[in-house]
Amino acid sequence: MITLYDLVFQDDRRPSPFCWRAKFALKHKGLAWRDEPVGFTEKQKIAFAQSQTVPVIHDGPKPVKDSWDIARHLDSAYPEKPLFGPALSHARFVAHWVDGAVHLALFPLLVGDLYDRVRPVDQPYFKESRGKRLGTTDFAGFQAKAREKGVDNFRAVLEPARRVLKEQPFLSGEQPGYADYSLGGAFLWARVATPLELLLPDDPVHPWRERMLDLFDGMGRKAKVA
Amino acid sequence: MITLYDLVFQDDRRPSPFCWRAKFALKHKGLAWRDEPVGFTEKQKIAFAQSQTVPVIHDGPKPVKDSWDIARHLDSAYPEKPLFGPALSHARFVAHWVDGAVHLALFPLLVGDLYDRVRPVDQPYFKESRGKRLGTTDFAGFQAKAREKGVDNFRAVLEPARRVLKEQPFLSGEQPGYADYSLGGAFLWARVATPLELLLPDDPVHPWRERMLDLFDGMGRKAKVA
Known part of the structure; x- marks a missing residue:
């Protein structure tokens, strides 16, 4: 018993x-x-x-x-009735966490730099669609205000990933998988748009990001950046 | 191609x-x-x-x-090299999300009611350990202040779960699994400690919580509550 x-x-x-x-x-x-x-x-x-x-x-x-x-x-x-469910559902959770928490915390820090790098022909579209979302089209001012508060909130949002990455090299385990690609996408969004450094060097997320940039012959690292 | x-x-x-x-x-x-x-x-x-x-x-x-x-x-x-990695790692992520985000947002809303329900013999222990964490032992005051700001922050933190639960009955898919038990534990913590209602009835997390309370012959629902 x-x-x-x-x-x-x-x-x-x-x-x-x-x-x-x-x-x-x-x-x-x-x-x-x-x-x-x-x-x-x-x-x-x-x-x-x-x-x-x-x-x-x-x-x-x-x-x-x-x-x-x-x-x-x-x-x-007691291997009957595994506790850990289908991997697909969990990868879906991580993707939703990236969309619903990480992107949300990241967007205000990037929006001015993003706007500056939109092709001129597309800038009116960006202005209208993102302006509606933010309630302002002063993207530079909005970004400056967000950066004044610093990136602490963004770093706090990463806490679940940080805890996992203290224990294992990738969110998906020993090898990268879709959960990593979801969060990796968020960091590449930032990397392409802005030189702003988001992570402290001693953050366990930092070496993971390096690994993500190195993956697939450095596909992410070679991307044209800010 | x-x-x-x-x-x-x-x-x-x-x-x-x-x-x-x-x-x-x-x-x-x-x-x-x-x-x-x-x-x-x-x-x-x-x-x-x-x-x-x-x-x-x-x-x-x-x-x-x-x-x-x-x-x-x-x-x-292209079934070779599955994208979705071992389920174990993903369940670990959800557990860390509950610890590092959900509990963090929930604790200030509960701490006064929790303290009142600790056995008198254990209250000095709670006071010392949780007092250190919060920087105060005025748990009732701390809780009142947190509740003044409302539960919106807590509800915002639930967003990744909400998005998953719009699509499927449990975080783990069609059947409950460890990801559900992790978040279920947070709601039972709250339920046992306080009558405070945390969810709006039209929140997709709400019917999921009902399903969690019903699981295993209503184990959670039968728990002695606030």
Whole structure:
């Protein structure tokens, strides 16, 4: 029988989002468990697992701590009903994250430089369509104001990618895949439009961007830039 | 030979992030293509594809528009070297997005109610550890201030999930998977801690949350709540 150590609040409330992940994952596998509530001041209950935080599970001979490692353990010990779903859906998520968060944070930082590099014949089109979106056609002024605030917001938005890239060379794992190409597209958009440096050299996203520029005989690196 | 219609700026610059996705995807498959630059005012060039935007590719008998559909087309027409990488890495990305963006936006809205529901014996621990993180131990005041600004920021952070859930019932596809459990954990954290309503009824995330509460005989719905 698996034991799950679960954070407990007053009146047996169970709030921990990470413990909920573990409970969903156990249910997904159709596994039963023995519940062991742990308060913030009862860390001695999980000391045997060399853990300071819940969830911890005890499944057979050795304990597993950390919700992610628990999910991986369950998928390898109980291979029926894989937890990780079709890769296509997840790549779709990353693409939507790029469109709905990264591009949104990036566009105000680029829009003036983008406008300056649109072919003259196309500038009226850009002015009308992007002007409507931004509520102004003073793209240089809009960009200047955005840059005054700095690129911290853009860098904050990259946090999920940063965390993944601390652990593995590409968003898709050991090899690049569509998730990488989605975020790579955003960086090439910026690179072609503006000399503005978006990343600090010690940011884990920085060496990944270098790898993306090198891919396919340096296709991205060779692109005509700002 | 595949033709790729690619957005062009001055001096043959190619900025479009979506066209870059298509170029990376073509290279990933080892496919060559004929390049067809398209300015903003040359939409007639892609009219044959019933598209208003690039990228468009023309591969054999029929055109394919939209960078996502192009990726799917390439993966189905050229199954070698799949574009979508191991599902595990992508689920990891979603988990990191929940930790590094969703939880971050949610915590200030909950922290006062969370504190009130910690077991009295554990409250000093919560006060010290979370106080350090927030720079204050006035959790009620911190929460009130966060709620004054409203939940719009939290809802904006959910945008990538919202876009996926407009297209399919779960983040993992037709069936729930670990990506869903990660985001589900965040909503259960909130549900157990506070009666604050986080979602508008017409938000596509709303029916997904209902489905998550119903999963596994209503495990989440039955949890003791605020």
